[in-house]
Amino acid sequence: MIKTSISSMETELLETIDLIQTIESNIDEYKEKLLQTKDNNGKQLAILQEKIDTIGDKVSEKNGERENVTTEISRQIFSVYDRVRKGKGGSAVVPVKSRACGACFKALTPKKVQEIRKAVKILTCDNCGRLLYWDADISA
Ligand SMILES: [Zn+2]
Numbered sequence: 001m002i003k004t005s006i007s008s009m010e011t012e013l014l015e016t017i018d019l020i021q022t023i024e025s026n027i028d029e030y031k032e033k034l035l036q037t038k039d040n041n042g043k044q045l046a047i048l049q050e051k052i053d054t055i056g057d058k059v060s061e062k063n064g065e066r067e068n069v070t071t072e073i074s075r076q077i078f079s080v081y082d083r084v085r086k087g088k089g090g091s092a093v094v095p096v097k098s099r100a101c102g103a104c105f106k107a108l109t110p111k112k113v114q115e116i117r118k119a120v121k122i123l124t125c126d127n128c129g130r131l132l133y134w135d136a137d138i139s140a
Helices: 002-072 075-088 110-118
Strands: 093-097 131-133
16 A cells, blocks of 8 residues: 555656756746847837938938038028918918919919019018019919
8 A cells, every 4th residue: 555655656756857957948948038038129229220220311311411502591481481381381481273272272473473473582471481483384
């Protein structure tokens, strides 16, 4: 009776040792997988960071270009342009259409139409403030 019991306990002990060994080998496998995942994630993160940096560079490059262009255009014209762009959205510069502003359709005086046509100076719409220009295909 005792012998049988001991034998059964021995069997159980062996099984338990077996199980522990399996778990230990699994742990090693998981450790390796974890390291691989960390490594892969690290590489992907590095690639993403590089892309983000590149985009950041392009944005600041474009901002620089925009500033350069801005200083080339006279301050007065740009302030009109910037105000309209921020305030109205969409195009700040619109062509004359049927002797009216191409955006808000406010009629223009014949004198103003002539001035815009001859491109004597930069003119703005009295109503919406957009910059107006003459486009032979649209305005005529
Ligand atoms: Zn207008």
